[in-house]
Amino acid sequence: MGSPSDLGGVRIEHFEYVPCRVPEWRVRWEEPVDLDTPPEIPVDAQWKLFPTD
Template sequence: MAAKQSTTQPNCRCWVWFRGGLGVESEWISGFYGAPSILGGIRIERGDYVACRVADWRVVFEEPADINVGPVIPEDAEWKLVPTDPR
């Protein structure tokens, strides 16, 4: 059975901002496909990553000029949105 579609447009190649951690720099990560979700935010997918919804400020659909220069992070920002798909 095919998965329910949760987007309003086809998936497009995108880059997702990941916050660094212990010994890991913050950076834009490529290889994701995403589209706006009907629940808000962007639903992202990648073969080695669990599909989820993230805040739209974390996603760009054009390659960043510098993968180490991040987006403007809103105060009290949500990084991951729940649920991923409508029920």
């Protein structure tokens, strides 16, 4: 499950994994029109945000 984080980005939680926080560009809230199109990745993108809490 993902939800907006107070620290920015999106906090992802699942009982089988360690919680993490990711930038908003990594999350799609709606299904894309073309599932074969890759996501747009910003130049020098961060993949995980720290701290997580």
